[in-house]
Amino acid sequence: MVKKYLILDDGTSFVGEAFGDLSTATGELAINSNLNNYQESLTDPLYHNQIITFTQPSIGNIGINPKSYESILTSAKGIVVHQEENISFSHLKNLSLNSFLKERHIPGICQIDTRALQKYVHTHNVKKASIVNNNDAHAFDQLQASVLSNQQIQSVATPKPYLVPGSGITIVVIDLGLRESIVRQLSKLNCNLIVVPWNTSFSEIKNLDPEGVVISSGPGSPEEIENSVIDNILEIQKELPLFGIGLGHELIAIVNGAKIKRLKIGHYGDNHPVKKIITNEIVYPHQAQDYAIVTDSVDTSKLIITYVDLINGTVQGLRSRDYPTFSVQFLPESALGIENNLDLFDEFIESVVAHRRVKYEL
């Protein structure tokens, strides 16, 4: 048993035990309350730069499963759990959460009072944390001095375009840190997908002749993204049906004049009720966000608020009044499209088909 510490940037420390890789790490603290989706989270690019704390007390129960990747690479900096279960059910019997973390050089810390940590983070202003071997002044100094990379999208998004063939409509997916679930959902609808790097220009996209564009979710602050991306979205919006998710949603909001704020505490879970304004339906989607749109900054002559979180009041969905553009803050693809009220991908395809008709009529 190797002792490890989780230290927070306000000077607090929690003692625990090492598992996974024995290195140290610094990142933003994200608290995830989902049940048994640790593998999805670890491999989801939107957790880039983050140390994930799981409120579920027993993590690792189902080992590592070839169908649960959100990407093949891992993006998280570290994980914090209460009880780590070293279990493997993979065919070759060698991949447990523990060995997976080792292989990916991700440090873990277990036997943390994660409930105390969760309560602490909710009442204090904590942003950064480190998993370290000593909780001495030096470690805290290093934590304070550390600067997390702001080249987050560059680190996780594909550097080259690639094709995911399908017999249906051609869709370009702009990869800002793509979760495979988005590809799965669109493939299920037979789309012919072309995934392009985050900085692909509008003219390049246009040359691929898609009928619609999806902007993926991804890590980090939307305000740190290069202006060219914003300009691109502005162009796309005018000409093609557009669907944004997560970070993509935040960017569409910015393009249409809204402002973004950082939440006091990021929210990663599926316990919040989200209301679909038009029908008053309440759903419990999978949410993963550190940033939110400032509600007052939404120009209602341009945008309609379509979904709202009933707990913290954040804008969860937008639709353009002028263009076939819509977006959601939550991750609709996580529900595997089997939930009737979250068939947003169907909605997108319908909007593509409708747009095609309009074009022909013109």
Added chain:
Amino acid sequence: MNCEIKNILIIGGGPSDVGHENEQDAAAFQAFSMWKNIGIKTFIIDNNPYSLLLQEVPASDVFVKNINTQNVEEIIKTKKIDAITSIYGKKEALKVIQRLNKNGILKNYNVKIIGLNENNISLFGGIKDNVDNNTVLANRLLENDIPILASNIINDFDELRSNIEKIKFPVSVKPVNPIKGQYRNVFQNVEDLNAQINDIFQQSKVNKISLEKEVGTYKEIGMVAIRDKAGTKMIISSLEDMNPVKVNSTDSVVFAPAQTLNDIMLQQLRATTFKVMDCLGIKGICHIQFAVNSKTDEYYVLKINPFFNQETSIAAKATGYPLAMIVASIIINYSLTEIKLPPKFNKLTPILQPINDHITVKTPIWPFDYLDMADSHLGPHAKATGAAIGVGRSAEAAFMNALRSSQPSPKDVLPSYNYLSEDDLIEQLLHPTDQQLLILYEAVNRGYSTNDLSEITKIDEFFFVIMKNILKIVKFVKDNPLDPKALLAGDRYGFGNGMFCHYWNVSNQTVVYLQENLNNKKTYKMIEPTAGEFIENTDSFYGSYESESDSNQLSNNSALVIGKGRNHLGPNTAADTYTAEMLIQLHKLGYKTIILNNNPNSVSLIPIISDKQYIEPVQLGEILNIIKLEKPSYVFLPGNRHYLIRELSKLKDNFTLIVLPPDQKNGIWNVPKADFAIDLLVSRNEIIPISTVGFKSQEDIDDDEVDKQTDYYIPFGKDALDIKKIEKMAKNEVQEHQLTGLIQVLFHTNHHTGGYAVSGITPLRITETIFLNEVTGINWIKILMQMYTEHFNPSFLKKLIPSIDSTSRFAIMQIIFPFKSLGISNIPKKRDFEIGAKLSFGKSISDSQKNLLK
């Protein structure tokens, strides 16, 4: 919110039985208090004397009657009932409403069905149980793409032969309209099927067979969900049976939430649950049982239960979500966004989908210590009579806490089975009995690989890994007496001080001393539905050993009530109601009340009847830790816990220890025979006679053996009886033996001479105390609480007591037995074998006897 409903009739759960304790009563009680707050009157029909509702609902609104169509119809005709519900009752309740709906009574009297959709009510009653009657339900589900196990009816041999190619094995085959009883065969391949198929065709009256995919080895997963009038749906909890589908859920260890399903499968089950509720228009609660194959990602809906049951109880206890209060509001047409909970809840609680930072494990409690002649093999029919839960911060700790909660005394909960031969062990693994858990531990301990064990038992490998982890720490603790590291490791895994004492042969004090030295302090974590995201003030806690405790001393003036925990056999549901009454009455006397208990189905753990609940094993180490934190003024301890009484008596300078419910062993017998008795209240200064009681045996009318007196009559009502003389004899007996509290003096009549003599004196039994409450309309537990806390006013009581035997109302309480459920016969009907009771009233003894059957 404007609500047109003013009067609601609840059809109660009836007597307790195998698979049915107080869980429905607990939910109904919470509905009653929720509705009372908004001015809705609750009526209840039930014949279960141990129902807390019968104690707490005003007598004028209680109908002590058997649950059947005629009796319910009568109530509807005489009282102005606006709404009726079956979600707090068993199948009979549902059937009654189905009949009253069909024959138009509900429509004629303008009674709304709540909790179930009246257009769909005829669909319920099980998908599998009743293939022929439920094709409408099956079709409805299939139309909505909900996977169920469709039955194929095969008309003859030729048809079978032409279909045989398409059949995927294993299959389950049943004769349609069987000649005798239910009859089911599982076949693994064509050869086996061919060998027996002729016989099965012949078992059918119509020479047809029904063929179904066999899923007995699949995982059994439960989903407990709610849906409101706006169609908002949320999952309260997933539940995972450790045993596969072929073992009844009641008899399986259950984990909440599900531990071995990946996100994709959980999302699919969640979506399917919602789809089922939508397509059946359920407004209220629903528990759905699934069969899941993790290897092939298949799943099927096995059963839809749109009512409160033991699984919904586990979901509520495991999450801290105020499920019963929320459902009570939903069914009277509040949407989740409109519900107002008592102020201690965060106002967002109703609409937040529950999440947890702990794990809950349920273990079954068996009746076989008492009824060793019953077949203890686990199968499709439930046999467990009780349940205990353990809550912990890891699967291991929750499992150990549950195991310890299921034990009557602190000891090694994992005794060795090393005398079992290899063959016997394998046999037990393949055909599990009530000893299953210990056998599984033994197999892991002998070094069988977790993978092989999973293959043999069809239990997910995860559970064996958990057992292996626990056994590793058991060995570490055993091998390292008094070692700080061993203590830390054991505490972390929920061993409890009792196990250290046992393994190290030391006293509890020594263990506490070591823990204090190590600063390894017991912490309490709140059971609340947001996993720490919001500030909640629920009052339920469980123990862990961590850095921060959520529980502080409640008050300087508190009473700690130790529950009885496990229900095996005997008057346990009655004891639970007794405990609940103690809490209610102590609270009324101005004490802050704290309960320690671990039965998920109990009424005594209903959050609103006590100020604080600890869900922990009822063992010395746990009790002392709670006492240390709470510093209660009173500690109430059940009389059957002799070891605890002895140990806690040593600390009586710190609090007043009161043994209640009383210890029956304090009874003194001249002869263990009786045919009538007198109940008295004995305080330090007074002896107040209350009522006579008559006894009868269900075995043989002339049998006077006390153990066999399982029918109770109040009053005894024999005309020739000289009451004054009996009272005098009883008083003498009381004075001689110096017992206080509620006391029963028993008499035995000499059949030859007709004379009678005192045969014994005992503290009034739990069951009979509750019976006495119902008959006299006086809450005797309240009187006892007043007496023990120095608030008693005898002159006030005397005014209340009806003069003995002058009542015009006759009551009978009749014990019922679990023999039929357990498939045994020719067992003497003795008090020890009680599982529940029926109550009836009448204008005369014969009248109440008639009502018992009506």
